[in-house]
Amino acid sequence: MSTQVSLEERFQARIDAEQKIEPKDWMPEAYRKTLIRQISQHAHSEVVGMLPEGNWITRAPSLRRKVALLAKIQDEAGHGLYLYSAAETLGISREELYNELLSGKAKYSSIFNYPTLTWADMGAVGWLVDGAAIMNQVALCKCSYGPYARAMVRVCKEESFHQRQGFELLLTLSKGTPEQHAMAQDAINRWWWPSMMMFGPNDSDSPHSAQSMRWKIKQKFVDMIAEQIKVLNMTLPDPDLRWNEERGHYDFGTIDWTEFNEVLKGNGPCNRERLAARRKAWEEGAWVREAAMAHAAKRQQSV
Amino acid sequence: MRDFLLLLADNTQILGHRLGEWCGHGPELEIDMAMTNLALDLIGQSRNYYQYAADLEGAGRTEDDLAYLRDAREFRNCLLVEQPNGDFAHTVARNFLFDSWHFFFLQALCQSNDDRLAAIAVKSVKEVTYHLRWSSEWVIRLGDGTEESHKRIQDAFDNLWTYRGELLAPAPYETEAANAGYGVDLHAISSRKCSTFSALTQTQSGNE
Ligand SMILES: [Fe+2]
Numbered sequence: 001m002s003t004q005v006s007l008e009e010r011f012q013a014r015i016d017a018e019q020k021i022e023p024k025d026w027m028p029e030a031y032r033k034t035l036i037r038q039i040s041q042h043a044h045s046e047v048v049g050m051l052p053e054g055n056w057i058t059r060a061p062s063l064r065r066k067v068a069l070l071a072k073i074q075d076e077a078g079h080g081l082y083l084y085s086a087a088e089t090l091g092i093s094r095e096e097l098y099n100e101l102l103s104g105k106a107k108y109s110s111i112f113n114y115p116t117l118t119w120a121d122m123g124a125v126g127w128l129v130d131g132a133a134i135m136n137q138v139a140l141c142k143c144s145y146g147p148y149a150r151a152m153v154r155v156c157k158e159e160s161f162h163q164r165q166g167f168e169l170l171l172t173l174s175k176g177t178p179e180q181h182a183m184a185q186d187a188i189n190r191w192w193w194p195s196m197m198m199f200g201p202n203d204s205d206s207p208h209s210a211q212s213m214r215w216k217i218k219q220k221f222v223d224m225i226a227e228q229i230k231v232l233n234m235t236l237p238d239p240d241l242r243w244n245e246e247r248g249h250y251d252f253g254t255i256d257w258t259e260f261n262e263v264l265k266g267n268g269p270c271n272r273e274r275l276a277a278r279r280k281a282w283e284e285g286a287w288v289r290e291a292a293m294a295h296a297a298k299r300q301q302s303v
Numbered sequence: 304m305r306d307f308l309l310l311l312a313d314n315t316q317i318l319g320h321r322l323g324e325w326c327g328h329g330p331e332l333e334i335d336m337a338m339t340n341l342a343l344d345l346i347g348q349s350r351n352y353y354q355y356a357a358d359l360e361g362a363g364r365t366e367d368d369l370a371y372l373r374d375a376r377e378f379r380n381c382l383l384v385e386q387p388n389g390d391f392a393h394t395v396a397r398n399f400l401f402d403s404w405h406f407f408f409l410q411a412l413c414q415s416n417d418d419r420l421a422a423i424a425v426k427s428v429k430e431v432t433y434h435l436r437w438s439s440e441w442v443i444r445l446g447d448g449t450e451e452s453h454k455r456i457q458d459a460f461d462n463l464w465t466y467r468g469e470l471l472a473p474a475p476y477e478t479e480a481a482n483a484g485y486g487v488d489l490h491a492i493s494s495r496k497c498s499t500f501s502a503l504t505q506t507q508s509g510n511e
């Protein structure tokens with residue numbers, strides 16, 4: 001009992017001193033569980049997030065755009081890989097994590113349950129969705145668990161590149177034909193509120209400090225996007241959006257939570273499709289993974 | 304020259320396109336990323352050839368005009384590269400048949416008397432060395448792995464074998480390219496390709 005207390009004290013002291021916790025260090029069970037849940041949810045989001053954009057690879061309008069989109073989606077796969085590896089350091093296998101995703105037990109970001117209807121969605125997703133993700137994730141680069149923090153440093157660097165790339169795509173469409181401009185505006189109209197949803201509900205249940213932190217991050221996002229939309233010569237679909245001189249920030253309207261709660265519950269336009277695609281890839285790949293393991297085992301025996 | 308460039312461009316573009324279809328649907332995250340790498344290399348190579356062809360035309364057309372706006376019948380690619388991905392074994396077999404030709408082809412193309420073409424080949428052959436290693440390793444893994452994987456890769460080779468001949472049968476513009484010194488003598492590379500292939504199939508049966 002006394003050793004337990006001293007372990008916990010030592011753990012807390014390291015957290016308080018802002019030292020990183022490493023895989024071999026003792027940690028409370030609750031800390032480990034929360035981390036596994038958070039990191040795996042994040043990893044699943046990266047991997048499921050490959051699907052809406054993958055939808056446009058074969059239809060990219062130029063070779064340059066096609067290469068850029070492939071590279072972007074490959075980055076997301078890489079993010080998934082770093083994050084699964086970080087989760088594995090906590091004593092859970094990738095297979096277990098995958099099974100939790102495929103059984104519906106583990107969650108992934110609801111944003112990926114929206115469809116990508118036009119090529120302009122590739123711009124809107126990069127600019128708004130990757131943009132909102134960075135805002136949320138920057139703080140994780142300083143989180144207490146070493147492997148997660150280090151993975152996030154790499155992830156955030158690449159996400160900000162994705163955001164710039166998305167913006168550039170929209171800017172090109174904005175300066176194009178009237179049809180291209182309208183297509184870009186339509187994509188922004190459809191992705192604006194879902195990306196705002198990524199900052200979570202303003203529920204009164206969450207502790208005051210966490211809530212105000214989230215509010216600050218969301219405000220920062222709105223302020224940034226509200227300025228950039230002017231450069232794009234487009235508008236955001238929020239009639240309440242206006243500069244508030246007194247606050248020094250943009251005011252903005254409230255989200256229609258009834259729609260988003262439906263998506264969260266699994267009734268979004270693509271929930272079933274996304275999980276079905278992941279399940280299909282996993283099941284159809286089973287024989288490949290088995291073959292690779294069998295071959296590796298035979299090789300080891302013959303050495 | 305233009306036809307010869309378009310052949311190279313179309314081959315690499317179409318195979319890159321096929322590999323891109325796997326993105327997000329691979330059997331494992333690492334394999335997914337590897338196939339995307341192959342796609343990125345191949346499409347990158349095709350852009351070099353299309354840009355060169357567009358420059359030669361001097362008619363103000365771009366790489367995208369050549370890649371996107373030609374009619375299907377004007378495409379010069381071999382039938383092998385456009386074969387559907389099928390299961391992973393079909394993708395591996397298709398890529399192996401192509402890579403083992405592509406590698407020796409590019410090695411020879413490095414000696415092209417056309418500087419720009421030789422420069423593209425020098426850059427590409429480095430990438431394709433890795434492609435050939437990737438597909439060879441998977442042929443071995445699948446051939447040696449489990450009963451199921453062995454059957455699948457065997458089926459894939461049975462189905463795709465018929466397309467390999469086209470790679471070594473020169474079109475008139477390829478013969479012209481070889482004679483003029485900027486292309487490749489396909490007869491010279493066919494023996495080298497065959498020896499690689501039989502070495503590999505021996506490894507595969509040796510491991511059984
Ligand atoms: Fe990502």
Ligand SMILES: [Fe+2]
Binds near residue numbers: 076130162
């Ligand atoms: Fe991203």
